[in-house]
Amino acid sequence: MLKTRDLKKIYTTEEVETTALNNINIEVNEGEFVSIMGPSGCGKSTLLNILGLLDNPSAGEYLFLDENVSVFSERRRASFRKGNIGFVFQSFNLIDELTVFENIELPLLYLRVPSSERKKRVEEALQQMEIFARRTHFPQQLSGGQQQRVAVARAVIARPKVILADEPTGNLDSAHGSEVMGLLSKLNEEGTTIVMVTHSPDYAEYGNRVIHLFDGHVVTENIKEQPHA
Amino acid sequence: MFASFFKIQLRNLIKRKGHAIINLLGLAVGLASCLAIMVWVQDELSYDRFHDNGESLYRMWVRWDYSGEPMRSSLTPAVLAAALKQDVPEVVRATRFNQEGKQFIKHDGRSFYDEELALADPDFLDMFSFPLTRGDKETALADRYSLIVTESMAARYFGRTDPVGQVLNINRQDFTVTAVMKDIPANSHMRFDCLAHFDSRPQYLIDITENWNVSAYYTYVQLSESATIEDVSAKSTAVVEQNRSKHEGATVEFDVQPIARIHLHHEITDYLEGHGDILYVYLFSALAVLLLLVAGINYMNLTTARATERAREIGLRKMVGASRLNLIRQLLIETLTTTIVAVLLAVVLVEAFLPVLSDWSGKQLQFSPFTDFLTLSIITAIVVLTTLLAGSYPAFILSAYIPATVLKGRIYSNPSGVLFRRLMVIGQFVASIVLIVGALTIQNQLNYIRDKELGFDKSNLLYMDMRGKFRQLYPEIKQQLTATTGIADVTAGRPPLTGYNSAFYVRVNGRLVPDDYRLGRSPVDADFIETMAMEIIDGRSFSPDGGDAPLAGFVLNETAITTLGPDVSVGSHLAFYGHSNTLDTLHFEGYIIGIVKDFHYRPLTNSISPVIMYHGPEELYDICIRVVPGQEQQAIAAVKVLWETHASEYPFEYQFVDDTIDEFYRTEARLKEMFGVFTALAVFISCLGLVGLASHAADRRVKEIGIRRVLGASVGNIVKLMSTEFVVLVMLASLVAVPAAWYVTGKWLEQFAYRVEIGWGLFALAILLAVLMAAATVGVQAVRAASANPIDSLRYE
Numbered sequence A: 001m002l003k004t005r006d007l008k009k010i011y012t013t014e015e016v017e018t019t020a021l022n023n024i025n026i027e028v029n030e031g032e033f034v035s036i037m038g039p040s041g042c043g044k045s046t047l048l049n050i051l052g053l054l055d056n057p058s059a060g061e062y063l064f065l066d067e068n069v070s071v072f073s074e075r076r077r078a079s080f081r082k083g084n085i086g087f088v089f090q091s092f093n094l095i096d097e098l099t100v101f102e103n104i105e106l107p108l109l110y111l112r113v114p115s116s117e118r119k120k121r122v123e124e125a126l127q128q129m130e131i132f133a134r135r136t137h138f139p140q141q142l143s144g145g146q147q148q149r150v151a152v153a154r155a156v157i158a159r160p161k162v163i164l165a166d167e168p169t170g171n172l173d174s175a176h177g178s179e180v181m182g183l184l185s186k187l188n189e190e191g192t193t194i195v196m197v198t199h200s201p202d203y204a205e206y207g208n209r210v211i212h213l214f215d216g217h218v219v220t221e222n223i224k225e226q227p228h229a
Numbered sequence B: 001m002f003a004s005f006f007k008i009q010l011r012n013l014i015k016r017k018g019h020a021i022i023n024l025l026g027l028a029v030g031l032a033s034c035l036a037i038m039v040w041v042q043d044e045l046s047y048d049r050f051h052d053n054g055e056s057l058y059r060m061w062v063r064w065d066y067s068g069e070p071m072r073s074s075l076t077p078a079v080l081a082a083a084l085k086q087d088v089p090e091v092v093r094a095t096r097f098n099q100e101g102k103q104f105i106k107h108d109g110r111s112f113y114d115e116e117l118a119l120a121d122p123d124f125l126d127m128f129s130f131p132l133t134r135g136d137k138e139t140a141l142a143d144r145y146s147l148i149v150t151e152s153m154a155a156r157y158f159g160r161t162d163p164v165g166q167v168l169n170i171n172r173q174d175f176t177v178t179a180v181m182k183d184i185p186a187n188s189h190m191r192f193d194c195l196a197h198f199d200s201r202p203q204y205l206i207d208i209t210e211n212w213n214v215s216a217y218y219t220y221v222q223l224s225e226s227a228t229i230e231d232v233s234a235k236s237t238a239v240v241e242q243n244r245s246k247h248e249g250a251t252v253e254f255d256v257q258p259i260a261r262i263h264l265h266h267e268i269t270d271y272l273e274g275h276g277d278i279l280y281v282y283l284f285s286a287l288a289v290l291l292l293l294v295a296g297i298n299y300m301n302l303t304t305a306r307a308t309e310r311a312r313e314i315g316l317r318k319m320v321g322a323s324r325l326n327l328i329r330q331l332l333i334e335t336l337t338t339t340i341v342a343v344l345l346a347v348v349l350v351e352a353f354l355p356v357l358s359d360w361s362g363k364q365l366q367f368s369p370f371t372d373f374l375t376l377s378i379i380t381a382i383v384v385l386t387t388l389l390a391g392s393y394p395a396f397i398l399s400a401y402i403p404a405t406v407l408k409g410r411i412y413s414n415p416s417g418v419l420f421r422r423l424m425v426i427g428q429f430v431a432s433i434v435l436i437v438g439a440l441t442i443q444n445q446l447n448y449i450r451d452k453e454l455g456f457d458k459s460n461l462l463y464m465d466m467r468g469k470f471r472q473l474y475p476e477i478k479q480q481l482t483a484t485t486g487i488a489d490v491t492a493g494r495p496p497l498t499g500y501n502s503a504f505y506v507r508v509n510g511r512l513v514p515d516d517y518r519l520g521r522s523p524v525d526a527d528f529i530e531t532m533a534m535e536i537i538d539g540r541s542f543s544p545d546g547g548d549a550p551l552a553g554f555v556l557n558e559t560a561i562t563t564l565g566p567d568v569s570v571g572s573h574l575a576f577y578g579h580s581n582t583l584d585t586l587h588f589e590g591y592i593i594g595i596v597k598d599f600h601y602r603p604l605t606n607s608i609s610p611v612i613m614y615h616g617p618e619e620l621y622d623i624c625i626r627v628v629p630g631q632e633q634q635a636i637a638a639v640k641v642l643w644e645t646h647a648s649e650y651p652f653e654y655q656f657v658d659d660t661i662d663e664f665y666r667t668e669a670r671l672k673e674m675f676g677v678f679t680a681l682a683v684f685i686s687c688l689g690l691v692g693l694a695s696h697a698a699d700r701r702v703k704e705i706g707i708r709r710v711l712g713a714s715v716g717n718i719v720k721l722m723s724t725e726f727v728v729l730v731m732l733a734s735l736v737a738v739p740a741a742w743y744v745t746g747k748w749l750e751q752f753a754y755r756v757e758i759g760w761g762l763f764a765l766a767i768l769l770a771v772l773m774a775a776a777t778v779g780v781q782a783v784r785a786a787s788a789n790p791i792d793s794l795r796y797e
């Protein structure tokens, strides 16, 4: 489903050139749950951003459902993103000026889903994530775990094919962390492909496969079991 | 989707009240100024456009060229209208016209001096759209002493009784009211309260003026649809040439001017009152655009400066699927709603200040933004323009962020954005400095004109029309008044700059002088020159008690001597002839006895005009009284007592010469006031923008400032750190502004024959003002930021 070929990302600032990613060749199949691990600064977030079409690779190819999206214009990438990819971040990244309901609704707005259906789907998601009671609250009024559940709800609301999660549990205590991991596994079981960056070996275990990055390279891929064998 | 935009905007607004207020206030004040100017410009442009026949109505004018110095005048011979109608087929209708000014009117045993009388021929009513509410257009001016009164005059004199058939005595002549006319719209260059037949003038005036060689009245014509201006002008010139006596080397050409041009275009000298000037229309339109720009720049700068805060929201929206187009739309809609709110505020402001604005401009300004289609469309255009102008740059910049960079954390203002904002601030201050220089120049020029050496002493000089017995008894009255405390001197004659007569039919050294209307003819009392404090530079003044009789003595100003020719000097023979084509009736003659230092005879936008003065006891209509400063009231009271004794049937009306002179510069004085106000507003908006930018800079650097303070920086250090940038920007702006201001003010001053030098001091003052203003606004913000307890700002990082 996702496939990279010799993917490279070089950041050039005034003084130094940082090679954040160097010849990355990975493949993620439909329905897989892939964890990415590695020391800080090794390029995990960079990779995830490129996989999520939030950033451009400097070189190499990136195929999404066999389509070479690395040559897409910003405009095509934007339209490709919506509906196909959902994001969850360590720092939740909710829009502070919007309520819980409005945050979750946002992807549907950009997909031009009619209002009655939007309402229905957002309410479903709120129920599912057990935050229905908080739907009119603003992000600052929620605990970290609640915020992350809103973020997950927002990521899945448009029923994307892939969810990309960058340290989704990073800011949570273990109880809330497990809760979020539970949500992600459940989504995976329902068929959503998941790529997740994490520092925790325990949470990495939720995946079928772990990719280890080091200094911009893929070092090992541990296959735990065949996906949905 | 839109609901979501508004929600975000509203919540942002509430969250950042200060910022929102600055943004809105700046825009609203800018838009209000722009609208106010628009109202004024619209009024100026609307002059004389309400006539149904407007397209085919013209006023005749004449190009004279006697001595290689061509002049254009709208004064024409009274006999022109009838001749044109008869001999030029394109002229369908024609009328003579004149504004006679205020008249003495008697009614019901009381006398009044309030109503302006105009004279015209019957065609006037068919040509112009001044509708009658009573009476019949066909017969209203049929008789020599018919009178049409306006509705408001009718109400003043006759109340509820039917005015038609009533009799009013104007200047001792009974007139019968035949019709009532709607009041003359304020945007008409012709102004009057009542209208009479042109032939109602006294017989002696008709005798003098019904003649091709006297050009003293206006002629309006209505041309046929097929007429071309070239044809009409050639044919009219031919008609005049057939009739008029010729002068060697002189050319006289007639031409037509569309009536819609009369108010604003002054290529032709005009003496009807209350004129405008197309230059000011352009000037103020430019000012309106400038104000809009300055306000738009504020919005742009404040919005992009806040980009760092908005970036996260924008990035997140992109992440969940917003396209760039979505975001541009959102940001533009934000600007649009802000602009709409600002425009509504602006409309309220303009409504509130309309009376003040009317006062400044001396007009009755109308502002109906929601009912007048033109106004509404202009407002809409302004809203769209402002939105695009102020909103597109922020929308373009903000929507371009690559989400990954934004989501990573705080992004820092990109250097090109900072450069852009600096350029914009420079632009605003260039505008402000140019405006300040402009305002100071206007002020200086007007003071200069007012205080200029006029060649005579205009101070404490009262003058009035003598009437009835008061005029006949002038010699005795003069003696009595001279002996009164509070009165220094008494003389008679029209004071310079308060009105004048042209000299026609003059021979100097036996040679005929072309009847150049610039040549003034001024009959005065024997001690006029001394009382006016004019300076004799050659020869002598008039001898007292008519000592120059039986031949007259003439005193000319220097310009008159040069105009009349190199052979003319003290001792030259000069003769005035009677009013006939053949110039055979000698009126009186004499010799030039003296020359006075040049004095201004006509308003200062013209150069000094030539004038011939002579002792003319029979022709004295004005008394001039030099009062002792501080004793004006006693003096006026004394004159009034004599007036009541001898001329009680006439109202007591007097004026001071310097007030009359100030009246000439009313347009300029009003311009000065309006310009000053809008300049102040432009500077205010620019400073508002600086406050916004500076407070934003302070917010952004709150941590840096905190650390610096902890490390020992004083409040002064921090203020300096934060203000330097802005002050440098204003200095840079000065570099651009000085040449621009120098050029623009130079252009404006060109129209004055006598103008101030624009010195460096004025520029320095303008720059100093701008720098001070900038330093003050930025400084306040800086002090606020610097004096906060550093621990507070660090704790929250």
Ligand SMILES: Nc1ncnc2c1ncn2[C@@H]1O[C@H](COP(=O)(O)OP(=O)(O)OP(=O)(O)O)[C@@H](O)[C@H]1O
Binding pocket: A011, A012, A013, A018, A019, A020, A038, A039, A040, A041, A042, A043, A044, A045, A046, A047, B405
């Ligand atoms: N915008 C940028 N400009 C320059 N260098 C960057 C930029 N973003 C990331 N880098 C560099 O690229 C490398 C990879 O960064 P990345 O954020 O992908 O690391 P990471 O593996 O996610 O680390 P962490 O586990 O700490 O989140 C780092 O060396 C970082 O300094």
Ligand SMILES: [Mg+2]
Binding pocket: A044, A045, A046
């Ligand atoms: Mg990371």
